[in-house]
Amino acid sequence: MELRQPVVVVLGHADSGKTSLLDKIRGTAVQAREVGGITQHIGASFFPIDTIKEVTGPLYDRLAKSETPIPGLLVIDTPGHEVFANLRMRGGSAADIAIVVADVNKGFEAQTIESIEILKKRRVPFVVALNKVDRVTGWRPFSRFISEEAKKQSADVQTMLDEKIYTVVGSLSRLGFPSEAFWRVKDFTKEIAIVPVSARTGVGIPELLAVLVGLTQQFMGKRLERHEGAARGLVLEINEEPGLGPSANIILLDGTLKQGDSIIVAKRDSAVQTRVKALLLPKPLDEMRDPRDKFKPVSEVTAAAGLKVTSPDLEGVLAGSPLYVFDKAKGEDELERLRSIVEGEIKNAIVSTETS
Numbered sequence: 001m002e003l004r005q006p007v008v009v010v011l012g013h014a015d016s017g018k019t020s021l022l023d024k025i026r027g028t029a030v031q032a033r034e035v036g037g038i039t040q041h042i043g044a045s046f047f048p049i050d051t052i053k054e055v056t057g058p059l060y061d062r063l064a065k066s067e068t069p070i071p072g073l074l075v076i077d078t079p080g081h082e083v084f085a086n087l088r089m090r091g092g093s094a095a096d097i098a099i100v101v102a103d104v105n106k107g108f109e110a111q112t113i114e115s116i117e118i119l120k121k122r123r124v125p126f127v128v129a130l131n132k133v134d135r136v137t138g139w140r141p142f143s144r145f146i147s148e149e150a151k152k153q154s155a156d157v158q159t160m161l162d163e164k165i166y167t168v169v170g171s172l173s174r175l176g177f178p179s180e181a182f183w184r185v186k187d188f189t190k191e192i193a194i195v196p197v198s199a200r201t202g203v204g205i206p207e208l209l210a211v212l213v214g215l216t217q218q219f220m221g222k223r224l225e226r227h228e229g230a231a232r233g234l235v236l237e238i239n240e241e242p243g244l245g246p247s248a249n250i251i252l253l254d255g256t257l258k259q260g261d262s263i264i265v266a267k268r269d270s271a272v273q274t275r276v277k278a279l280l281l282p283k284p285l286d287e288m289r290d291p292r293d294k295f296k297p298v299s300e301v302t303a304a305a306g307l308k309v310t311s312p313d314l315e316g317v318l319a320g321s322p323l324y325v326f327d328k329a330k331g332e333d334e335l336e337r338l339r340s341i342v343e344g345e346i347k348n349a350i351v352s353t354e355t356s
């Protein structure tokens with residue numbers, strides 16, 4: 001059985017280091033370029049599994065080995081991840097897995113708790129990245145592996161880190177989750193793994209990626225099975241691209257989307273049907289002759305992927321709208337069925353983001 005790439009979101013309190021951590025993970029992957037580096041999507045970055053293996057080194061076999069490997073991770077890198085995670089799609093959430101970032105010196109803050117409540121409600125598995133470990137008083141850098149670096153700290157610093165980890169274990173316990181520092185976790189399906197990291201030095205990133213991949217490969221196989229046909233996705237935003245008119249940045253979550261496909265998306269009052277005029281992917285930098293010449297048209301894209309879609313009737317489509325492909329051969333009943341799914345999902349999404 002072939003698996004699609006899981007969709008990863010990064011949540012957490014403002015200033016906990018979400019952007020910095022994503023940048024550092026991207027930078028680390030770029031350094032592993034000999035094996036593929038990363039591929040830039042619209043609104044997301046794709047980390048191929050071979051790149052992740054290169055970054056995680058010997059940890060991969062220990063934490064992430066699997067008979068049915070995922071092709072890699074699709075990490076959403078546009079803001080608004082909470083909304084994305086909160087969208088109630090068929091199958092729970094638009095996100096398959098999440099990284100919750102918290103500042104090690106501040107512990108859980110208001111938005112950290114909100115994020116975890118959303119993940120809990122939508123049953124999205126997550127890992128906690130306890131960031132800014134380089135700022136723990138007396139911390140000294142030694143390695144890119146946090147398990148090695150933590151052991152080399154002075155006894156006082158080790159105690160301090162343990163206290164900070166246990167504060168977070170306490171916060172998670174109040175939210176209903178058993179948790180542990182990842183090196184003490186025995187069963188990753190039962191305990192949330194806490195991985196101390198630094199977006200500044202990069203320490204802990206190999207462990208964070210290994211734990212993420214391990215979680216998805218070992219426990220999410222069914223959810224990640226590729227489905228032929230039934231393409232569905234999610235609109236991240238609608239924008240006006242010079243020369244293209246209104247276009248939608250979408251994350252394709254399942255199936256294959258083709259040029260000419262008929263899609264159902266939501267506007268404020270109802271679901272609409274429109275035809276895909278063009279599917280656009282970002283051009284690699286070295287193929288870009290002119291900054292306006294940013295996109296490469298393709299005839300089809302397979303999930304999971306981030307791309308730009310143009311179509312005659314996208315004006316007024318809601319950010320956060322689900323997107324389904326309508327197979328005309330299936331007739332009017334199918335169209336009505338998809339319309340009501342889209343209207344139901346968007347109503348739920350709006351209600352749930354307004355009440356959270």
Ligand code: GDP
Nearest residue numbers: 014015016017018019020131132135198199200
């Ligand atoms: P976001 O709001 O969660 O996206 O947080 P940012 O990535 O913008 O980071 C907030 C601030 O914390 C910035 O000044 C970063 O340079 C700093 N920062 C983020 N991660 C680390 C880290 O691991 N160590 C240190 N020392 N500073 C960090």
